Amino acid sequence: MAKGIFVNLPVRDLAKSTAFYQAIGFRKNDLFSNERASAMEWSDTVSVMLLTHGFYSGFTSKPIADSHATSGALYALSFDSRDDVDAITEQAIAAGGREAHPPEDEGFMYSRAFEDPDGHGFGPFWMDMDGAKTAMQTQGVP
Incomplete structure (x- = not known):
């Protein structure tokens, strides 16, 4: 396996x-x-x-945490495009989830956030790896 x-x-x-x-x-x-x-x-x-x-x-x-009241983990989901990030977030909202915060756009990375009906948090994102490397080098991050 x-x-x-x-x-x-x-x-x-x-x-x-x-x-x-x-x-x-x-x-x-x-x-x-x-x-x-x-x-x-x-x-x-x-x-x-x-x-x-x-x-x-x-x-x-x-005890089982109430994920509506506390956060124990956030699950990031990677996607091939910004449109895919928007699509899953809109699907989540339509299916009974909740948008957790507005979209974040760093230029090289785009993300949104939603919760499932039990309050478990997900962060779908798209990242341009070349753009991320350039941004990190500009900021002095190895």
Whole structure:
């Protein structure tokens, strides 16, 4: 198996969350999904595991954070263009998510931010690597 990442997210309403992630372009992998979890694939090596609170609680003794009130992590998603960044953000809002802050445009990088229905934060972005290198060199960053 190739190296990859599986991000486990606790969700209050599995069906609603599954529909949200499908609406923003994730693919549901039925092989690893059931009434307690939905395996949502972003790419061949990146998946988000949506877990009911009861199932998630079996993996930790810590209380489940209310992501609407606290932030424990922000998930950055890279895209090929600014238009793609705008598209997923608009899809997220239309599917019941919330825009977290206005677009940020650094010239070489463009980003937006949204939250899923449970308050988990995502930051879709596009970056021109050559432009980023130039900007970092101009600022004296190696």
